Amino acid sequence: MDTILPQRLPPGAALLSRGFRPFFLSAILAAIVLGLLWILAYSFGQPLLHPDYPLPAWHGHEMVFGYSAAVLAGFLLTVVRNRTGLPAARGPVLLTLVLLWLLARLLPLIPGLPLWLPALAESLFLLGLLVLTARPLLGLHTWKQLALPGQAILLLPASLLFHLGLMQVWEPGLQAGLYLGFYLLLGLLLTLGGQVVPHFIENTVRDGFRARSNRWLDRLGVGVFVVFAGADIIAVTISHPFAAYLSVILALVLFVIHATRIQGWYHHSLWQHPLLWVLYLAYAWIVFGFLLKFLTLAVGTSPWVALHAFGYGGIGLASMGLLARVTLAHTGRNAFAPPAGTGTALALLAAGTVIRVLPAWWLPQYYAVWMLAAQLIWMAAFIVLLWVYAPLLLLPRIDKHHTDPEPMA
Incomplete structure (x- = not known):
């Protein structure tokens, strides 16, 4: 290198x-x-x-x-x-x-x-x-x-x-393009998460733990997600009723598939490591988002609830966790011992996800209040992250020579 x-x-x-x-x-x-x-x-x-x-x-x-x-x-x-x-x-x-x-x-x-x-x-x-x-x-x-x-x-x-x-x-391109971009990101996270999250857990807990995986279940999850995303894009773009029904039914299938996957990765020690639990929690929010998506048909839940479980919880938490891990690994620091403030930023974002999703589901009459509170917490989390990680991104590596680790790829 x-x-x-x-x-x-x-x-x-x-x-x-x-x-x-x-x-x-x-x-x-x-x-x-x-x-x-x-x-x-x-x-x-x-x-x-x-x-x-x-x-x-x-x-x-x-x-x-x-x-x-x-x-x-x-x-x-x-x-x-x-x-x-x-x-x-x-x-x-x-x-x-x-x-x-x-x-x-x-x-x-x-x-x-x-x-x-x-x-x-x-x-x-x-x-x-x-x-x-x-x-x-x-x-x-x-x-x-x-x-x-x-x-x-x-x-x-x-x-x-x-x-x-x-x-x-x-x-119709407005909705089609927005949802296509959104589901591309979600699909990337599901694919990447299935590769790196169990790997990180095994390497971090270091007690002989082996995360369970099933190659055929992984492949099935990819195929079902592609059809789900396509159906939902059609549903929101042209309000096609069959596509809408198909997307929510497939969301339930995806919930079962990914709940099975994530259960096989669990180890109680992951909660001791901020850059580990944040990725696990992000994946869990995506899994929960599929259930919420199904509930839009079953009990009339607002589609925005599932969307923010995917976006704020899944993409938000995963992106912050990956950003921190990659920065540490590629500036000569220990990704297993993140600097003070990292856990605070991640915990704030995790709390913001709860506020953005659950009260909006249970108490929709106060939607504007929950949205504002969650947005303020989002900003606070990233202000903490900026304070901690801006110096790392602006200054040279702390070691003189290196061979880049491969924490993600």
């Missing part, structure tokens, strides 16, 4: 030395700033957006293609370097990619600009990410290595669909 840049790097140079550094820092800042803007717009009625940009659509879009895409970009650029041993994007190339991501966040907030401009910026960002991640892996001559960036690049057509809907070229 590459030798680390020496400690005499000029101030700020370390930030652009590795792909995870600027994108993870951008993701943390986006979680805070976008959360604040959402509160100002939703809870206090402040006009922030282009008049043709629906506020709920902006919120969903920024969580999928803004915050989550930044975490994914940092992760993918790190995975590619680990798997190929080749120098990854850095310096001006990396800065250009980050600025394209940032432009796509800022342009919708500028009055009078046409909506195709943020669409162009976001498309260029996602296309650039594809080139920088897939091209080095092509040299390995193995399709298996392309699976992760191959799934991630589907965010590009999802983004295009969303913006076609936003510009009223094809109005």
Whole structure:
């Protein structure tokens, strides 16, 4: 692997030395700033957006293609370097990619600009990410290595669909693109989680524990999820009744499959390790989300409850946990002993998930109150994370030479 840049790097140079550094820092800042803007717009009625940009659509879009895409970009650029041993994007190339991501966040907030401009910026960002991640892996001559960036690049057509809907070229594209992007992220988490969570548990508890897994059950889960996601996208896009019924029935099947999987990974010692329990808990929220999705048909539960179990609980907790673990592992620190404050940030986000999902289900008449409380807790969690991890992302590694560990890939 590459030798680390020496400690005499000029101030700020370390930030652009590795792909995870600027994108993870951008993701943390986006979680805070976008959360604040959402509160100002939703809870206090402040006009922030282009008049043709629906506020709920902006919120969903920024969580999928803004915050989550930044975490994914940092992760993918790190995975590619680990798997190929080749120098990854850095310096001006990396800065250009980050600025394209940032432009796509800022342009919708500028009055009078046409909506195709943020669409162009976001498309260029996602296309650039594809080139920088897939091209080095092509040299390995193995399709298996392309699976992760191959799934991630589907965010590009999802983004295009969303913006076609936003510009009223094809109005159903707004929902289709948003849900396609959302389910792509959820599918990536289910796939990646099934690979790394049991592995992390086995390596951390170190008492001979072996997580149980079933290859056929894993494959069945992937196939059922693809059909579920397709059915639900059709249901929300064109209100097709058969697709709606199919999606909720398959959600129950997915609940059974993934509840079986996660039960086989459990070890009581995982609660002693913040970067372990957060991934297990994130997966558990996704499993619970499938049950809540089924309950939309069975008892009339609001679909937003399941959506936030998936998003706030599943994607939110998993992304924060992965961000922290990758940062520690690739800045020369011990991922098994995270710095003080990590557990606080994770615990805040876990508490925010409970507030965002359960009271909104049981006491929907106070939905706005629960939403505001959960959003404030979300911001507080990421402010703590920023305080702890910004120095790690901005400064060079603490060890002089290294061979990168492979905590994720």
